Amino acid sequence: MLLLGLLWLLACAVATAENGTPATGTLPSTRIAVDAPEHRQPTWTSPAVTATTPGASPRQPSSPDAAPATTAAAPPLAPGSSAATPGAGSTRAAYRAPPHPHYHLHSAGDERRHGPYFEDGPGPHNVTARVGHTVLLDCRIGLLQGKTVSWLHRRHDALQLLTVGRQEYSADQRVTLSFRYPGNWRLRIEYVRLRDQGLYECQVATHPPRVLRIYLTVTAPEVNVTDDKGHLVSERYYKAGSAVELTCVATHLQGPQEAVVWRHGDATLTTGVSTNVSDEQDSMVSTLTIERAQKRHSGNYTCAAGGAASTTVAVHVLNGEIPTTCFF
Numbered sequence: 001m002l003l004l005g006l007l008w009l010l011a012c013a014v015a016t017a018e019n020g021t022p023a024t025g026t027l028p029s030t031r032i033a034v035d036a037p038e039h040r041q042p043t044w045t046s047p048a049v050t051a052t053t054p055g056a057s058p059r060q061p062s063s064p065d066a067a068p069a070t071t072a073a074a075p076p077l078a079p080g081s082s083a084a085t086p087g088a089g090s091t092r093a094a095y096r097a098p099p100h101p102h103y104h105l106h107s108a109g110d111e112r113r114h115g116p117y118f119e120d121g122p123g124p125h126n127v128t129a130r131v132g133h134t135v136l137l138d139c140r141i142g143l144l145q146g147k148t149v150s151w152l153h154r155r156h157d158a159l160q161l162l163t164v165g166r167q168e169y170s171a172d173q174r175v176t177l178s179f180r181y182p183g184n185w186r187l188r189i190e191y192v193r194l195r196d197q198g199l200y201e202c203q204v205a206t207h208p209p210r211v212l213r214i215y216l217t218v219t220a221p222e223v224n225v226t227d228d229k230g231h232l233v234s235e236r237y238y239k240a241g242s243a244v245e246l247t248c249v250a251t252h253l254q255g256p257q258e259a260v261v262w263r264h265g266d267a268t269l270t271t272g273v274s275t276n277v278s279d280e281q282d283s284m285v286s287t288l289t290i291e292r293a294q295k296r297h298s299g300n301y302t303c304a305a306g307g308a309a310s311t312t313v314a315v316h317v318l319n320g321e322i323p324t325t326c327f328f
Contacts, residue, residue, distance in 0.1 A: 115143020116204050119183075124199075124213040129192045130254065131220035131308050136178065137187040139202035139212050148205040149185045151177070155198035162187065194218050221252045221305040223260075225313045235314045244290035246313060248303030251283040258306035260286040265299055293317045 119140035129135035141149065151162040162170045163177045178188040189196055202212040227233050228245045238244055250260045262269040275286040284305075290297055298317045304310035 115145055116147055116206065116210060117142050118202075118210070118212045120212075122210070122212050124215055126215050126217065128217045128219060129189075129196075131192055131194060131218055132306075133192055134188065134190045135192050135196075135216065137189070137200055137202075137214050137216070139185040139187070141183045141185060141202075141204060144183060144204070150203045150205070151185070151187050152201045152203065153198055154201065155195070189216075192218055194220060219252070221250055221254070221258055221309045223248060223250045223303055223305050223309045223311045225249075225301075225303055225311050233313055234311075235316070237316045237318060238293050240294060240317055240319050241292050244288070244293045244297065244315065244317075246288045246301060246303075246315075248286045248288070248311075249283070250286070250303070250305045250309070253282050253284060253305060258308050260284045261304055262286065262288050263302045263304065295319065 119142050120138070127135065127137060137151075139149065139151075148165050150164045153160045153162055160170070162168070162175055166177065166179065168175075168177055174190045176188050176190075178186045180186055185202060187200065187202075197216055197218040200214045200216055202214070204210040224232055225234075226247045226249065227236065228247075230247075233246075236244075236246070248260055248262070250258075260275060262273050269288065272289050272291075273286060274289070275284065277284050286303065288301065288303075293315075295317050298315055300312050300314055302310050302312045
């Protein structure tokens with residue numbers, strides 16, 4: 001028994017010498033070394049953000065041999081965000097968006113909210129007036145906010161300033177500003193004439209100016225005087241004792257107030273005049289007849305359609321011979 005114990009001690013000593021592990025009652029444990037890669041946090045660097053022209057090449061490192069081996073490329077920065085370097089404090093890279101042009105677009109709704117705006121819209125609007133009547137051109141403005149209002153008249157290539165604010169600049173006394181509270185900058189034109197026709201602009205002194213355009217059309221009858229052969233005439237020569245016959249043709253008439261009348265100078269003629277109304281009832285033919293013309297019958301003869309239109313013929317009654325260049 002003692003011999004067996006000595007043999008067991010000897011075997012343990014040999015095993016210890018070979019493996020360097022003390023013998024125990026269990027089998028020696030085996031360790032497997034696994035060389036796992038080290039888990040390292042990537043090192044982030046803050047790229048310098050520089051405003052460059054789109055399409056330009058990015059800025060290169062100062063040394064071509066200094067490419068970092070352990071530096072990972074930073075993801076693109078979102079607008080308004082910043083990147084921090086782990087373990088290196090709170091370094092921030094400011095993001096600056098490229099400049100963009102600013103445009104201010106105003107719809108009709110924006111103008112009504114912010115003003116000034118034209119209550120009837122900027123036009124163009126069409127207004128028709130009869131010659132000799134009074135016409136009113138309305139310019140209703142909301143949210144004027146103290147801006148200045150002006151009226152201008154464009155006719156052919158001419159531009160005429162009529163009013164600025166409450167001040168009138170037209171030399172024509174027929175044209176006046178007739179303001180109506182709270183915001184109607186109305187233009188009034190009395191005894192409208194054909195020359196008043198054209199484009200009128202109501203302007204608000206904003207930047208750029210806001211403009212209301214109104215085109216005024218003036219209508220009037222047409223009056224012409226012809227001789228017995230139907231030729232238009234403005235001057236006639238007659239021998240004393242001969243018959244005088246002048247015909248007035250008036251068209252585009254409106255109502256009995258535009259009835260055709262003849263005047264000799266300032267006197268209205270009631271004898272020697274015959275009048276016919278056409279079937280259309282907007283035109284009229286009136287004939288003036290003098291059986292035996294005398295020297296006293298010389299002068300200007302005017303055919304007028306009320307106060308809307310007229311034309312005048314100069315009549316000469318001669319006792320001697322009539323010039324050959326004159327027409328009978």
